[in-house]
Amino acid sequence: MKEKIIAIAPGRTCLFGDHQDYLGLPVIACAFDRHIRLEACKNSTDKLVLNMPDIGKQRILELDVQDKVVSKGDHLLATLKILKNYGCVPNSGYDLTISGNVAINAGTSSSSALILTWALFLVNAYGCNVPITKEFISQVAYEAEVTFHGAPGGKMDQFSIGLGGIIYLETGDTLEYEVFHKPLSGLIVAESGIPKDTTGVLGELKEKALLAINKVKEKLPSFDVSKISKDNLPKYRNYVPDDLKIYLDAAILNHDVTQQALIEFQLQELDPVKIGKLMSQHHNILRDYLNITVPRIDAMIEGALGVGALGAKIVGSGRGGSIVVLAKDGEQDKVIKALMESGAKDAYAVAVDEGARILEPQTKTL
Numbered sequence: 001m002k003e004k005i006i007a008i009a010p011g012r013t014c015l016f017g018d019h020q021d022y023l024g025l026p027v028i029a030c031a032f033d034r035h036i037r038l039e040a041c042k043n044s045t046d047k048l049v050l051n052m053p054d055i056g057k058q059r060i061l062e063l064d065v066q067d068k069v070v071s072k073g074d075h076l077l078a079t080l081k082i083l084k085n086y087g088c089v090p091n092s093g094y095d096l097t098i099s100g101n102v103a104i105n106a107g108t109s110s111s112s113a114l115i116l117t118w119a120l121f122l123v124n125a126y127g128c129n130v131p132i133t134k135e136f137i138s139q140v141a142y143e144a145e146v147t148f149h150g151a152p153g154g155k156m157d158q159f160s161i162g163l164g165g166i167i168y169l170e171t172g173d174t175l176e177y178e179v180f181h182k183p184l185s186g187l188i189v190a191e192s193g194i195p196k197d198t199t200g201v202l203g204e205l206k207e208k209a210l211l212a213i214n215k216v217k218e219k220l221p222s223f224d225v226s227k228i229s230k231d232n233l234p235k236y237r238n239y240v241p242d243d244l245k246i247y248l249d250a251a252i253l254n255h256d257v258t259q260q261a262l263i264e265f266q267l268q269e270l271d272p273v274k275i276g277k278l279m280s281q282h283h284n285i286l287r288d289y290l291n292i293t294v295p296r297i298d299a300m301i302e303g304a305l306g307v308g309a310l311g312a313k314i315v316g317s318g319r320g321g322s323i324v325v326l327a328k329d330g331e332q333d334k335v336i337k338a339l340m341e342s343g344a345k346d347a348y349a350v351a352v353d354e355g356a357r358i359l360e361p362q363t364k365t366l
Contacts, residue, residue: 003042005094005124008035009116009356011102012109012160013189013324014315015275016258016282019290021154021171022206023213025226025255028168028265029160030324032189032350036100036110038117040125045093050076054099063090070148075115078144083122087129094125103346106191107314107321112157115141116356124358134355135175138162152202164355168262180265184352185329186272186310188336189322192296193345196320205247205290212248215240230256250289257282276310276326283313292318296343301325303342309335 010031017027043049048061062068065080080090098117102110119140123132130136141158145151155171163179170176216223216239225248228236233252237245261278264271283301287293293314301312304325312325327335332349339347 002125005038005040005121006359007038007040007117007120007124007356008100008359009113009120009161010035010164010353011113011189011350012157013107013187013322013350014156014160015166015279015313015324016261017156017254018282018286018314018316018318019202019205019209019250019292020254020258021156021169022152022202023209023225023251024172025251026168026170026258026262027154027156027160028166028258028261029156030166030184030187031161031164031353031355032108032187033353034101034103034108034189034348034350035353036098036102036113036117038096038098038114038121040094040096040121043093043095047093048090049093049095051095051097052099053097055104063093072149075111075144075148076118078148079115079119079122079140082140082143082148083119083128088123088126090122090126092125094121096121103191103322105195105321107196107316107318108189108191109157109161109316112141112145113161113356115144116158116161119144120356120358134163135159137356139175152206162356164353166265166352168265178266182265182270184270184272184275184326186327186332187350187352188304188309188325188327188332188339188347189350190300190304190325190336190339190344190347191322192294192300192320192343194294194296194320196317201292201317201319205292208244208247209251212240212244213251215244216248225251226255228252228255246289250285253285253289254282257285272310272326272328276312279311279313279324279326280305283311286314286318290318294319297323299342300339300344303338304335307331307334307338 011034050059138159165179168178219239304312310326336347
């Protein structure tokens with residue numbers, strides 16, 4: 001048994017593909033260098049004692065979860081249950097401290113980062129009967145947060161944090177992704193300070209988007225939203241009731257922007273001007289079609305663009321949370337100042353992060 005284990009997982013921001021992953025459509029996301037950190041020290045009990053000073057909570061878990069009922073939203077216990085199927089069976093207690101500087105309830109996936117560190121700790125403490133890869137840890141976190149209780153989210157959070165870098169991720173049943181190991185200077189994350197209702201917003205918009213897509217499929221069973229270009233959109237709108245047309249529009253237009261962005265990221269050298277313009281296009285669809293912005297976030301984006309930022313967009317479920325901004329390299333401070341003057345609770349430059357990992361001391365690495 002390892003006496004001490006340290007796991008960290010970064011925050012995540014979405015560059016392209018918000019409100020796409022629950023439709024099985026691709027996203028481009030970025031892990032950034034703020035982290036949730038889990039430190040575990042072996043104790044002499046048969047309990048896992050989790051101390052979470054950032055939120056003033058402590059939780060004590062028994063090692064044997066065989067007969068435990070997992071309440072909806074209990075992702076920690078769900079992770080234990082899932083990993084038990086892979087031979088990861090706790091047999092000794094640990095004292096754990098979980099803290100970090102990834103903002104909570106701000107659209108930067110602090111909850112997913114926590115689950116990634118928890119899963120990493122468990123497999124490194126107790127072993128596992130399958131190879132411990134980045135993909136495996138990401139999948140466990142996805143199952144714990146989404147599929148275990150049928151939550152409305154997609155794969156973006158867990159896999160972008162687990163795999164690290166800037167990732168293009170196909171979010172359908174088959175795991176397909178491409179990681180871009182290229183610098184993207186000038187990234188800024190800005191928090192609105194407005195809490196978001198992730199489950200409520202995702203559930204509402206997912207339901208309406210799927211209704212719109214299914215209305216087309218009733219008439220055209222072979223319809224595949226991922227294969228439709230925006231030029232053909234008018235044809236398919238005829239099959240959708242007026243109150244759902246805008247959700248079909250958003251799905252196809254957002255997918256088109258993401259595909260344009262993919263082409264840019266696959267080039268040998270990134271063009272931040274083009275990427276910034278596409279980010280702003282994506283934001284305008286999220287704002288005007290899905291109505292997920294709020295006045296403060298609108299003001300923050302206008303403030304950033306007003307001082308020369310290359311692009312800016314809301315992140316995640318929306319109606320609160322955070323935005324991501326692409327500034328000209330060297331002009332981050334000027335943009336951050338404008339963001340704070342426009343109402344941001346906090347704003348800070350970030351760099352691309354390598355993803356969830358175990359720190360020394362360690363005996364296993366990803």
